[in-house]
Amino acid sequence: MSAAVLTIDGPSGAGKGTVSRAVARLLGWNYLDSGSIYRSLAIACLDAELDFTNVEAVCEVARNMVLSFDCGENLLVRLNGSDITSRLGSETTGNAASIVAAYPPVRALLLQKQKDFRRSPGLVADGRDMGSVVFPDAPFKVYLTASAEERANRRYKQLIEKGIDANLLQITREIEERDRRDSERATAPLIVPEGAVTIDSSRLSIQQVIDAVMSLVR
Numbered sequence: 001m002s003a004a005v006l007t008i009d010g011p012s013g014a015g016k017g018t019v020s021r022a023v024a025r026l027l028g029w030n031y032l033d034s035g036s037i038y039r040s041l042a043i044a045c046l047d048a049e050l051d052f053t054n055v056e057a058v059c060e061v062a063r064n065m066v067l068s069f070d071c072g073e074n075l076l077v078r079l080n081g082s083d084i085t086s087r088l089g090s091e092t093t094g095n096a097a098s099i100v101a102a103y104p105p106v107r108a109l110l111l112q113k114q115k116d117f118r119r120s121p122g123l124v125a126d127g128r129d130m131g132s133v134v135f136p137d138a139p140f141k142v143y144l145t146a147s148a149e150e151r152a153n154r155r156y157k158q159l160i161e162k163g164i165d166a167n168l169l170q171i172t173r174e175i176e177e178r179d180r181r182d183s184e185r186a187t188a189p190l191i192v193p194e195g196a197v198t199i200d201s202s203r204l205s206i207q208q209v210i211d212a213v214m215s216l217v218r
């Protein structure tokens with residue numbers, strides 16, 4: 001029998017990563033941050049100075065990249081042997097990831113890599129199509145969302161706390177643009193997966209969201 005899966009899908013900044021990591025720790029399950037796979041591909045393409053509109057060139061990079069993930073307490077990602085962890089979180093990387101993620105052959109190439117994370121005793125998988133495409137048979141599915149304004153505020157605060165200069169208006173525009181791209185693409189768009197429970201975290205604390213998700217699984 002395959003291991004249990006809890007999928008947490010939703011738009012950028014909804015709190016998926018924060019909540020997924022905490023819930024995986026509480027349950028003692030594995031954790032898949034699927035966005036970091038698309039982000040790693042984006043970094044590989046940026047480093048190769050690829051033309052992002054050249055789908056075949058992007059696929060070639062996806063086919064050849066060697067990724068190693070340690071999704072433990074602190075995420076550690078190696079791309080072709082180099083530690084790229086510190087580069088994963090930037091807005092440039094996130095926006096580039098959403099461009100390459102829109103290409104159907106790219107998604108097909110990265111599908112099995114994500115399925116391979118399903119291991120005993122269970123998996124918490126965070127992304128955009130975890131409950132709809134990658135693990136449609138997951139027994140537990142959450143769609144975690146929040147208003148674009150609240151998500152932009154969170155991202156702004158996160159960058160300022162890291163000492164990174166940020167512009168709230170620009171972040172809001174980028175979040176809205178990413179929402180549009182992720183929701184309107186033809187393949188594996190961001191949707192509320194069938195059977196998912198929707199949680200709007202706009203007015204909930206991180207702990208309240210964790211409790212709500214834990215009560216679903218328990």
Ligand SMILES: Nc1ncnc2c1ncn2[C@@H]1O[C@H](COP(=O)(O)OP(=O)(O)OP(=O)(O)O)[C@@H](O)[C@H]1O
Nearest residue numbers: 011012013014015016017018154158201204205206
């Ligand atoms: N309920 C909440 N209330 C306040 N802040 C929150 C809440 N949930 C998450 N945050 C904060 O919002 C920021 C973004 O959260 P997180 O990175 O988990 O979002 P995400 O959905 O995984 O985003 P992405 O898809 O872009 O990776 C973090 O600084 C996190 O601490």
Ligand SMILES: Nc1ccn([C@@H]2O[C@H](COP(=O)(O)O)[C@@H](O)[C@H]2O)c(=O)n1
Nearest residue numbers: 034035036038097098101127128129182
């Ligand atoms: N299952 C997924 C996960 C991510 N993406 C794309 O990657 C971008 C970055 O994801 P983050 O969760 O790390 O912000 C995201 O905007 C999506 O375009 C995806 O398509 N499917």
